[in-house]
Amino acid sequence: MVTTRRTGLREQKKQATREALGAAALRLALERGPDNVRVDDIAEAVGVSVRTYNNYFSSREQAIVAAINSEREARVAAAVADRPADVGLAAAIIEAIVDQYTDPGVPSREALLMITTRPALREAFFDTTSAIEHPLTDAITRRLADIDPHTARVLAASVAAAVRVAIERWLHTTAASVTAGGLVVPSGSLSDLLRTTLAPLTPALDAAEQQVRRPAAS
Structure with a gap:
């Protein structure tokens, strides 16, 4: 039961991180234009590393549309x-x-x-x-x-x-x-x-x- 609870919390945290990255990508794209947004900018806005970002998205476009979807x-x-x-x-x-x-x-x-x-x-x-x-x-x-x-x-x-x-x-x-x-x-x-x-x-x-x-x- 403890393991199940930890797994559930881990998945919730991953989902929250994904949503935060998507929201940051969309916000920055609307503010600056998508061509002026780097992956580094999105990761920094959420307080995670670029490596962590790459665990969720392979491009900035993916992150932007993830927020929209x-x-x-x-x-x-x-x-x-x-x-x-x-x-x-x-x-x-x-x-x-x-x-x-x-x-x-x-x-x-x-x-x-x-x-x-x-x-x-x-x-x-x-x-x-x-x-x-x-x-x-x-x-x-x-x-x-x-x-x-x-x-x-x-x-x-x-x-x-x-x-x-x-x-x-x-x-x-x-x-x-x-x-x-x-x-x-x-x-x-x-x-x-x-x-x-x-x-x-x-x-x-x-x-x-x-x-x-x-x-x-x-």
């Missing part, structure tokens, strides 16, 4: 797992994705402008979509206890890919709509894009669910 992948997985049992797997995943990725507070208008106007940040932001694969695999496995683990991972990876397509399209069209005055005018509905890109996965998600539940119904 605010551990969204964990919230997506939790939302899928918490959907009522009478909600189908496809509906549970799609609604969780749409809810979490269209949170009006993340990213802020300033952060959105920064992401859309800098290719390196856009690419790092796209890459964060893959982070939902493993938490979502676990969430699918919890909802469908008898599902083959490889099937669960393939489904989760497919969802991550669909989300990336939607985010990429939305950010690229939004970047094209940045006004001369530097205002961001989001182009199109992100929720609609997410639903459109996820819709082709519904038959596969439904089939996996039916296959698992069929023996119990017979």
Whole structure:
């Protein structure tokens, strides 16, 4: 029990450090511009070494977008797992994705402008979509206890890919709509894009669910 408690505290401390680094990276990037922020600056702002920083992020862009995403992948997985049992797997995943990725507070208008106007940040932001694969695999496995683990991972990876397509399209069209005055005018509905890109996965998600539940119904 003592070991479990220590492990839990250690993980909490690591998570707190990651969040602090991300928050510092975003703050400095907004204050100075991302090109004027060094890894050393981020580490110093949090009071850790560059070596410690490198344990969490491999670039400043990763740290910046980590703050913007605010551990969204964990919230997506939790939302899928918490959907009522009478909600189908496809509906549970799609609604969780749409809810979490269209949170009006993340990213802020300033952060959105920064992401859309800098290719390196856009690419790092796209890459964060893959982070939902493993938490979502676990969430699918919890909802469908008898599902083959490889099937669960393939489904989760497919969802991550669909989300990336939607985010990429939305950010690229939004970047094209940045006004001369530097205002961001989001182009199109992100929720609609997410639903459109996820819709082709519904038959596969439904089939996996039916296959698992069929023996119990017979």
